Amino acid sequence: QQPVQSPQAVILREGEDAVINCSSSKALYSVHWYRQKHGEAPVFLMILLKGGEQKGHEKISASFNEKKQQSSLYLTASQLSYSGTYFCGTERVYGGSQGNLIFGKGTKLSVKP
Amino acid sequence: NAGVTQTPKFRVLKTGQSMTLLCAQDMNHEYMYWYRQDPGMGLRLIHYSVGEGTTAKGEVPDGYNVSRLKKQNFLLGLESAAPSQTSVYFCASRNTGNSYEQYFGPGTRLTVT
Numbered sequence: 001q002q003p004v005q006s007p008q009a010v011i012l013r014e015g016e017d018a019v020i021n022c023s024s025s026k027a028l029y030s031v032h033w034y035r036q037k038h039g040e041a042p043v044f045l046m047i048l049l050k051g052g053e054q055k056g057h058e059k060i061s062a063s064f065n066e067k068k069q070q071s072s073l074y075l076t077a078s079q080l081s082y083s084g085t086y087f088c089g090t091e092r093v094y095g096g097s098q099g100n101l102i103f104g105k106g107t108k109l110s111v112k113p
Numbered sequence: 114n115a116g117v118t119q120t121p122k123f124r125v126l127k128t129g130q131s132m133t134l135l136c137a138q139d140m141n142h143e144y145m146y147w148y149r150q151d152p153g154m155g156l157r158l159i160h161y162s163v164g165e166g167t168t169a170k171g172e173v174p175d176g177y178n179v180s181r182l183k184k185q186n187f188l189l190g191l192e193s194a195a196p197s198q199t200s201v202y203f204c205a206s207r208n209t210g211n212s213y214e215q216y217f218g219p220g221t222r223l224t225v226t
Contacts, residue, residue: 044214
């Protein structure tokens with residue numbers, strides 16, 4: 001089942017902060033975050049694993065609440081380069097998913113000067 | 114390293130025509146994926162492969178076939194294209210093991226008229 005992302009879109013001024021949320025109704029093993037700029041391929045940002053391990057970006061942080069099956073991506077002191085659409089991809093615990101990700105519909109972030 | 118490449122970048126088909134999209138990766142990854150991306154829908158998994166000679170269905174496999182004859186290549190075929198298959202197609206690959214990031218190709222924009 002597709003995870004739900006919120007908000008669908010957000011507009012920021014440079015230097016402002018934003019939080020993007022990703023919520024699943026299923027038990028999760030990990031949550032992945034990707035950013036996609038217009039006309040380009042998605043680019044990996046971060047993985048959050050059950051148990052607290054994180055792998056990824058130096059300047060962007062995220063959290064994973066295992067009990068609620070929710071993840072949040074924190075963008076602080078936003079820069080123009082942060083503009084794009086952010087996707088979370090969820091990896092299930094059960095079902096032989098072979099590491100397959102189910103992606104949310106995305107959150108469009110626009111950073112203005 | 115070129116990473117993940119896709120051929121062609123753009124294609125226009127008439128309803129009923131067939132075509133093959135080629136994905137190639139030079140990172141020696143075992144896992145490869147085909148996604149389609151439609152406006153407001155996020156990325157949806159069509160088919161995937163966990164190694165040379167293996168393929169499996171994803172979320173939206175109908176109307177598509179795939180083959181993985183060589184480890185570095187993953188082909189996506191449309192036997193009889195339909196307007197509903199107008200989309201942007203992304204290929205991705207990743208390492209084996211738990212929770213590694215996926216590397217995406219630049220995408221193929223397909224229009225079926």
